[in-house]
Amino acid sequence: MPEGPEVECTRQYLQSLIGKTVKKIQLTELSQKYPKYQNRQSDFDWFKGQRVTDIERIGKFLVWHFNGKIILNHLGMSGKWILLKKGNQKLPSHSKALMYFEKYPQYAVFDDIRNFGQFKVFESYEKVMQHDPIRKMGIDGLAKPFPMKEFLAKINKPNYANREIGAVLVDQKLVAGVGNIYKSESLALAKINPTRLVKTLTKKERKELGLAISKTLWKAVDCNGSTFSTFQIPTGQEGSAQNWHKVYGKHGEICQNCKTEIIRIVQNGRSTFFCAECQK
Numbered sequence: 189m190p191e192g193p194e195v196e197c198t199r200q201y202l203q204s205l206i207g208k209t210v211k212k213i214q215l216t217e218l219s220q221k222y223p224k225y226q227n228r229q230s231d232f233d234w235f236k237g238q239r240v241t242d243i244e245r246i247g248k249f250l251v252w253h254f255n256g257k258i259i260l261n262h263l264g265m266s267g268k269w270i271l272l273k274k275g276n277q278k279l280p281s282h283s284k285a286l287m288y289f290e291k292y293p294q295y296a297v298f299d300d301i302r303n304f305g306q307f308k309v310f311e312s313y314e315k316v317m318q319h320d321p322i323r324k325m326g327i328d329g330l331a332k333p334f335p336m337k338e339f340l341a342k343i344n345k346p347n348y349a350n351r352e353i354g355a356v357l358v359d360q361k362l363v364a365g366v367g368n369i370y371k372s373e374s375l376a377l378a379k380i381n382p383t384r385l386v387k388t389l390t391k392k393e394r395k396e397l398g399l400a401i402s403k404t405l406w407k408a409v410d411c412n413g414s415t416f417s418t419f420q421i422p423t424g425q426e427g428s429a430q431n432w433h434k435v436y437g438k439h440g441e442i443c444q445n446c447k448t449e450i451i452r453i454v455q456n457g458r459s460t461f462f463c464a465e466c467q468k
C-alpha cells in the first residue's frame with residue numbers, strides 16, 4: 189500500500205504537470221462502480237481550460253490545486269499515476285481517471301487495481317481541510333525538519349498512554365504518512381518493541397522514534413518508495429526501498445543484527461514485524 193514516501197515520490201514526479209492547461213478530465217466507466225469515484229462527469233466540466241497550479245501532498249493524499257476547485261486524490265491500496273503518450277499506449281486495465289492537457293503530448297492516467305483509491309472534486313481548499321481524515325491528521329512525518337516538539341506533545345496525550353505504539357503509529361492522527369511498512373521499519377530502527385504501551389516509552393525513546401520515523405520515510409523517498417506488487421512512480425519505474433527493509437515482510441527470516449528469527453504479530457488487524465531481541 190502506498191504510504192507517505194510513495195505518495196511523495198508520485199507528487200515529485202507529477203510536478204511536470206504544474207502550469208499545464210487541462211483539456212479534459214474524465215472518469216472511466218469502471219470508476220463509477222466505486223463510491224470514492226462517484227463525481228458526475230459534469231462536475232469535471234469546470235476544469236476545462238484551467239491550469240494545474242500545484243500538486244500538494246497531505247499525509248497520504250495528493251491535493252490537485254486549480255484556480256479555485258481542488259481534486260482530492262488518495263492512492264488507496266494500489267493506486268498509481270502513469271504518464272502516457274497519446275496514441276501509442278493502451279490504457280491500463282483498472283484506469284479510473286484520465287487527465288488530458290492542451291499542447292502536451294502526454295496525458296495522465298490514474299490506475300487503481302484494488303479500487304480503494306479516491307478522486308473527488310472539492311469546491312475549495314477550505315472544504316478539503318474540513319474533510320474528516322485531513323482535519324484529524326497528525327504531524328507530517330515527512331516535514332523537514334521533523335517537528336519533534338509537536339510530535340512529543342502529541343504522543344504525550346493521555347489517549348495514547350495505554351495503547352501499543354505499533355497500533356498508534358498507523359492511525360494517521362499522530363504521524364501522517366506512516367503506514368504498515370514504515371511503522372515496522374521505524375520501530376526497528378529506533379529499537380522499540382511494537383507491543384510497548386506508549387506510557388512506558390522514555391523521553392529518549394520517544395525522541396529516537398521521532399527521528400527514526402523521519403529518517404525511514406526520507407530514505408524511502410530517496411529510493412522511489414517500496415514496490416511489493418504494484419507501486420510505481422509515474423515514469424513506470426519501481427521503487428527499491430524494499431531492498432533495505434530490516435523487518436517488514438521478513439517473518440521467519442533471521443535478523444541481520446542478532447540472528448534471531450523475525451516475528452509477525454497482528455495489532456488492530458494490521459501486521460507488525462519485529463525482532464524481539466533487538467527491539468526492547
Ligand SMILES: [Zn+2]
Pocket residue numbers: 443444445446447448463464465466467
Ligand atoms: Zn535482532
